[in-house]
Amino acid sequence: MSDxxxxxxxxxxxxxxxxxxxxxxxxxxxxxxLDEAARDASTEVHAPVAIVRVTTVDQIQALLKxxxxxxxxxxxxxxxxxxxGGALAVDGGVVLALAGMNRILSVDEKNLIAVVxxxxxxxxxxxxxxxxxxxxxxxxxxxxxxxxxxxxATNAGGPACVKYGVTKHYVLGLEAVLPTGELVGxxxxxxxxVVGYDLAQLLVGSExxxxxxxxxxxxxxxxxxxxxxxVAVFADLETAMGAVSAIMAGGVxxxxxxxxxxxxxxxxxxxxxxxDLPPAGALLLVETDGAKGAARAxxxxxxxxxxxxxxxxxxxxxxxxxRQELWGVRRQVSLRIHDSAPIYVPEDVVLPLASIxxxxxxxxxxxxxxxxTIYAFGHSGDGNIHINVTAGExxxxxxEACVLELLKLVLTMGGTMSGEHGIxxxxxxFLPLELSxxxxxxxxxxxxxxxxxxxxxxxxxxx
Amino acid sequence: MSDxxxxxxxxxxxxxxxxxxxxxxxxxxxxxxLDEAARDASTEVHAPVAIVRVTTVDQIQALLKxxxxxxxxxxxxxxxxxxxGGALAVDGGVVLALAGMNRILSVDEKNLIAVVxxxxxxxxxxxxxxxxxxxxxxxxxxxxxxxxxxxxATNAGGPACVKYGVTKHYVLGLEAVLPTGELVGxxxxxxxxVVGYDLAQLLVGSExxxxxxxxxxxxxxxxxxxxxxxVAVFADLETAMGAVSAIMAGGVxxxxxxxxxxxxxxxxxxxxxxxDLPPAGALLLVETDGAKGAARAxxxxxxxxxxxxxxxxxxxxxxxxxRQELWGVRRQVSLRIHDSAPIYVPEDVVLPLASIxxxxxxxxxxxxxxxxTIYAFGHSGDGNIHINVTAGExxxxxxEACVLELLKLVLTMGGTMSGEHGIxxxxxxFLPLELSxxxxxxxxxxxxxxxxxxxxxxxxxxx
Numbered sequence: 067m068s069d070x071x072x073x074x075x076x077x078x079x080x081x082x083x084x085x086x087x088x089x090x091x092x093x094x095x096x097x098x099x100l101d102e103a104a105r106d107a108s109t110e111v112h113a114p115v116a117i118v119r120v121t122t123v124d125q126i127q128a129l130l131k132x133x134x135x136x137x138x139x140x141x142x143x144x145x146x147x148x149x150x151g152g153a154l155a156v157d158g159g160v161v162l163a164l165a166g167m168n169r170i171l172s173v174d175e176k177n178l179i180a181v182v183x184x185x186x187x188x189x190x191x192x193x194x195x196x197x198x199x200x201x202x203x204x205x206x207x208x209x210x211x212x213x214x215x216x217x218x219a220t221n222a223g224g225p226a227c228v229k230y231g232v233t234k235h236y237v238l239g240l241e242a243v244l245p246t247g248e249l250v251g252x253x254x255x256x257x258x259x260v261v262g263y264d265l266a267q268l269l270v271g272s273e274x275x276x277x278x279x280x281x282x283x284x285x286x287x288x289x290x291x292x293x294x295x296x297v298a299v300f301a302d303l304e305t306a307m308g309a310v311s312a313i314m315a316g317g318v319x320x321x322x323x324x325x326x327x328x329x330x331x332x333x334x335x336x337x338x339x340x341x342d343l344p345p346a347g348a349l350l351l352v353e354t355d356g357a358k359g360a361a362r363a364x365x366x367x368x369x370x371x372x373x374x375x376x377x378x379x380x381x382x383x384x385x386x387x388x389r390q391e392l393w394g395v396r397r398q399v400s401l402r403i404h405d406s407a408p409i410y411v412p413e414d415v416v417l418p419l420a421s422i423x424x425x426x427x428x429x430x431x432x433x434x435x436x437x438x439t440i441y442a443f444g445h446s447g448d449g450n451i452h453i454n455v456t457a458g459e460x461x462x463x464x465x466e467a468c469v470l471e472l473l474k475l476v477l478t479m480g481g482t483m484s485g486e487h488g489i490x491x492x493x494x495x496f497l498p499l500e501l502s503x504x505x506x507x508x509x510x511x512x513x514x515x516x517x518x519x520x521x522x523x524x525x526x527x528x529x
Numbered sequence: 530m531s532d533x534x535x536x537x538x539x540x541x542x543x544x545x546x547x548x549x550x551x552x553x554x555x556x557x558x559x560x561x562x563l564d565e566a567a568r569d570a571s572t573e574v575h576a577p578v579a580i581v582r583v584t585t586v587d588q589i590q591a592l593l594k595x596x597x598x599x600x601x602x603x604x605x606x607x608x609x610x611x612x613x614g615g616a617l618a619v620d621g622g623v624v625l626a627l628a629g630m631n632r633i634l635s636v637d638e639k640n641l642i643a644v645v646x647x648x649x650x651x652x653x654x655x656x657x658x659x660x661x662x663x664x665x666x667x668x669x670x671x672x673x674x675x676x677x678x679x680x681x682a683t684n685a686g687g688p689a690c691v692k693y694g695v696t697k698h699y700v701l702g703l704e705a706v707l708p709t710g711e712l713v714g715x716x717x718x719x720x721x722x723v724v725g726y727d728l729a730q731l732l733v734g735s736e737x738x739x740x741x742x743x744x745x746x747x748x749x750x751x752x753x754x755x756x757x758x759x760v761a762v763f764a765d766l767e768t769a770m771g772a773v774s775a776i777m778a779g780g781v782x783x784x785x786x787x788x789x790x791x792x793x794x795x796x797x798x799x800x801x802x803x804x805d806l807p808p809a810g811a812l813l814l815v816e817t818d819g820a821k822g823a824a825r826a827x828x829x830x831x832x833x834x835x836x837x838x839x840x841x842x843x844x845x846x847x848x849x850x851x852r853q854e855l856w857g858v859r860r861q862v863s864l865r866i867h868d869s870a871p872i873y874v875p876e877d878v879v880l881p882l883a884s885i886x887x888x889x890x891x892x893x894x895x896x897x898x899x900x901x902t903i904y905a906f907g908h909s910g911d912g913n914i915h916i917n918v919t920a921g922e923x924x925x926x927x928x929e930a931c932v933l934e935l936l937k938l939v940l941t942m943g944g945t946m947s948g949e950h951g952i953x954x955x956x957x958x959f960l961p962l963e964l965s966x967x968x969x970x971x972x973x974x975x976x977x978x979x980x981x982x983x984x985x986x987x988x989x990x991x992x
Binding site: 174175176177178179199220221223227228231232234235244248249250251252254255256257258259260261262263264265267268270271272276287288290291311314315316317318319356357358360363364416417418419420421445448449450480481482483484485486487488489497500501502504505506508509511512515516527528 | 638641642683684686690694695697698707711712714718721722723727728731734739754774778780820821823827880881883884908912913945946947950952960963964969971972974978979990991
C-alpha cells in the first residue's frame with residue numbers, strides 16, 4: 067500500500083449504496099464475521115470493512131459496477147481455505163462471499179460433465195458425481211470445505227493429480243463477472259474447443275484478480291471401480307525416488323505417489339507397525355486405481371518394483387479401512403508439524419522429478435544454518451513438495467532468510483516456487499525471483515485489460 | 530482489409546533493411562517460395578511479399594522490432610499444414626518461416642520432459658521420445674509434416690486425445706518472442722506450476738497472433754507397451770454412439786474412438802471384408818493401449834460391449850500390419866471425399882457426446898436442402914466431428930449458406946465451431962456467432978497488450 071489512500075473508504079453512505087445495490091440482507095458488518103473473513107489458512111490477517119454474501123450473479127454485477135463507480139476494493143472469497151492469503155482484503159473494502167452460490171446445476175452422465183455454481187464444495191460435487199458412477203478427480207487436502215470456485219481460482223491440485231491432472235484440466239468452460247461488472251462466458255460445454263483465446267484457462271489460476279467465477283462447466287470421468295494403496299519404507303529418499311521412477315517407467319501411472327522425508331517419517335513413526343525405521347528413511351504412499359482387478363494387478367507390480375528397488379518394509383492396505391489408516395498417517399504429518407513449533411511457514415515448491423532427492427537432501431543443512439527445522443513431504447510423482455519451515459518465537463527474520471534461500475535454490479535447480487497454493491499476498495514479494503521483467507509487465511497489462519480501475523482483489527500477484 | 534493501406538509496403542529499401550536485420554541469406558523472394566507460402570491446407574490463397582527463414586531467436590527479435598518500427602505485417606509459419614489459413618499472409622508483408630528452428634534440445638527420460646525448438650516436426654519428436662521409451666501423445670493427422678510450434682499455436686488434437694488430452698495438456702512451458710520483439714519465458718519445466726497468469730496456455734491456441742513460440746518444454750509419458758485396435762460396424766450411428774457411451778462408462782478409456790457415418794462408410798466399404806454393409810450403417814475404430822496384457826484385456830472388453838450393444842461386424846487387428854490396414858481405411862475416407870467433388874469445405878465442430886448421433890442424423894436433410902453432400906467422421910470419444918461439405922463448381926453460395934446453418938445448429942445444440950483446426954481467416958466471419966460482444970472486446974484488448982501495433986499475424990481471429 068502506498069501512503070496515500072488508493073481507494074475510497076467505506077463510509078456509512080457507501081455502505082448504504084452497497085445495500086441498495088445487493089439487497090440489505092446481503093451486507094454483513096458483524097464483528098465476528100469480519101474477524102472470520104480476516105483470516106484464511108495462511109498466517110496473514112487483513113480485515114474487510116464489510117462482507118457481501120451473494121446468491122445471484124446480478125448481485126455480483128451490481129457490486130462490481132458500484133465498486134468501479136465509487137472506487138472501493140472487492141475481494142472474492144470461497145471457503146477461505148487458501149494458503150497464500152488470496153482471499154484476504156489487504157486493502158480493506160468488501161469481501162465478496164461466494165459460499166452461498168452453491169447449487170449443483172447438473173451432473174450429466176451422458177455427456178460426462180457437471181455444471182456448478184462456484185460456491186459448491188468440492189466434496190459435495192465429488193459425492194454427486196460418485197452417485198452417478200462418475201468422478202471429479204482434483205483432490206486438494208481441503209476438499210471437504212474448499213469451494214470449486216476457490217480451487218479454480220488457484221488451480222488447485224492434490225495427490226490424484228499425478229494421474230489425473232490439476233483443476234485446470236477439468237474446467238471446460240466457465241462464466242465470470244469481470245471487474246467492470248460485465249458477465250462473460252468462456253470455454254465450452256464440450257470436451258474440446260479452440261475458438262479464440264483460452265479465457266477460461268486464463269481465469270483459472272488467476273487467483274480472483276481477473277474476474278469472479280460464478281459458474282463452471284467441469285469435465286467428469288468414469289469412477290474407477292477400485293483403488294489400492296500401499297506404503298513402502300526405504301533406507302533413504304534417493305532410493306525411494308528411484309522406486310518412483312521405476313514405477314512410472316514400468317508403465318504404471320499411480321493415482322497417488324506421496325512421500326515423507328525422514329523427519330516427517332520419524333514424526334509419525336509411532337503410527338506405523340514397523341519396529342525399526344532407518345535414521346534417514348523415507349516413506350512412499352502409493353495408490354493405483356482403475357477397473358476391477360486391474361488396479362490390484364498394478365499394485366502388485368508396484369510392490370514388486372519397490373522390493374526390487376530395495377524397500378525395507380511394505381504395507382499394502384487390505385481393505386478400505388486399512389487404506390484410510392494409511393492416509394491417516396499422511397494427514398497426521400501436517401497436524402504434528404503444526405503442533406511442533408509456534409512459527410510455521412508452508413512452502414509449496416515444485417522440482418524436476420529427478421532433482422527431488424537432491425533438493426530434499428540439502429534441506430537439513432539449510433535449516434541448521436538458520437537454526438530452524440524443515441520438514442518435506444508431498445507429491446513425488448509430479449515433483450510438488452510441501453516444505454514446512456518451523457521456528458520458535460522471535461525467529462521471524464531467520465525464517466524469512468531461510469525461505470528466500472530455499473526459493474532461490476528451487477529456481478536454480480529448475481523448479482518453481484508454487485505448485486498448487488499460489489502467490490496471493492504471502493509470496494508476492496518473491497515473484498520477481500521467478501518471473502522476468504517482460505513477463506511481469508505483460509501480466510500487469512493483462513490485469514489492466516480486465517480490471518482498469520484495479521478494484522478486484524488488489525494487493526495480490528502483480529498489483 | 531480496409532480501403533486505405535494499413536501497413537507499409539515492402540519496398541526494396543525495406544527489404545534491404547530486413548536483410549540487414551536478419552542476415553541476407555534468410556530472406557527468400559523467389560516466386561516458387563512465395564507461391565508455396567501463399568497456401569496451406571485450407572482453400573485460402575494469400576501471397577506474402579517476402580519470406581524470412583530463421584534459425585535463431587535473435588533473427589526473430591530483429592525482424593519483429595523492425596516490423597514495429599516500419600509497420601509491416603509478419604505472419605509466422607511452421608509447415609503450412611493448418612486448415613484455417615492461420616499461417617497465410619492475408620495482408621501481405623513477411624512470412625516468418627520457422628521450419629529451420631528444428632533442434633530437439635533434449636529428451637529427458639528422468640524428468641519425463643522434452644525441450645524442443647518450435648520448428649521440430651511432431652513425428653520427429655515422437656520418434657525421439659519412443660527411442661527412450663517415452664511418448665508424446667498428441668497426434669494430429671498431419672503429424673508427419675506439422676511442426677510442434679504450429680500444433681501448439683492451434684492447440685491441435687488427434688485421435689489419441691480422447692485418452693491423453695490435446696496439445697495444451699503437454700505444454701508445460703515455452704519461450705516466445707512477443708510482437709514487440711521481447712523474448713519471454715512462460716510456464717515451467719516442472720509438471721505443476723501456478724505462479725502468475727498462465728501465459729503459456731494463453732499462447733497455446735492463440736494461432737500465432739500473440740507471440741512467436743520459439744521453444745517448448747513438453748510433458749512426456751511412458752510409452753504404452755501395447756496398442757490394440759478393432760473395427761465394429763453398427764446398424765446406425767445412434768447404436769454406435771450407444772456403444773461408445775457403454776465402453777466409456779464401462780471403465781475403459783480407449784486411446785482412440787473414431788467413427789464414420791454411413792456416407793463415409795459406404796465410400797470406403799470396398800476396403801472392408803464385410804459383404805453386407807447396412808444402408809444407414811456406422812463404423813467405429815477403437816483402440817486401447819497400456820501395459821502388456823492390459824490393453825488386450827481392455828480390447829476384449831470393448832469387443833464384448835460392442836457385441837452387447839448390437840455390433841453387426843467386429844474386426845480386431847491381430848497384429849501391427851492389420852492395425853495399419855484399419856487406419857488405412859480411416860485415412861482413405863478423407864482422400865476419397867476430396868476426390869469426390871471440386872469444392873470441399875472441412876468443418877471441425879464439437880458436440881456434447883450425447884448429441885453426436887442426433888446432430889449427424891440431421892446432416893442429410895441439411896445437405897439436401899442446399900443441394901450438397903455432407904460427410905461426417907471423427908473423434909466420437911470427445912465429440913469432435915469432422916464435417917466435409919462437398920459441392921460442384923459454382924455452388925459456393927450454397928456451401929456458405931449450408932455452413933452457416935450447420936454452425937448455428939452446432940451452437941444451438943451446445944457445441945462449438947472448432948475442436949482442433951482453429952479460426953484463422955477461414956472461420957473468422959463466424960466468430961460472433963459463438964463469442965459474446967464482451968468476450969470479443971476482452972480478447973481484442975488482450976491482443977493489443979501483446980501486439981500494440983497489430984503487426985503479428987493480422988487478419989486472423991479478432992483483428
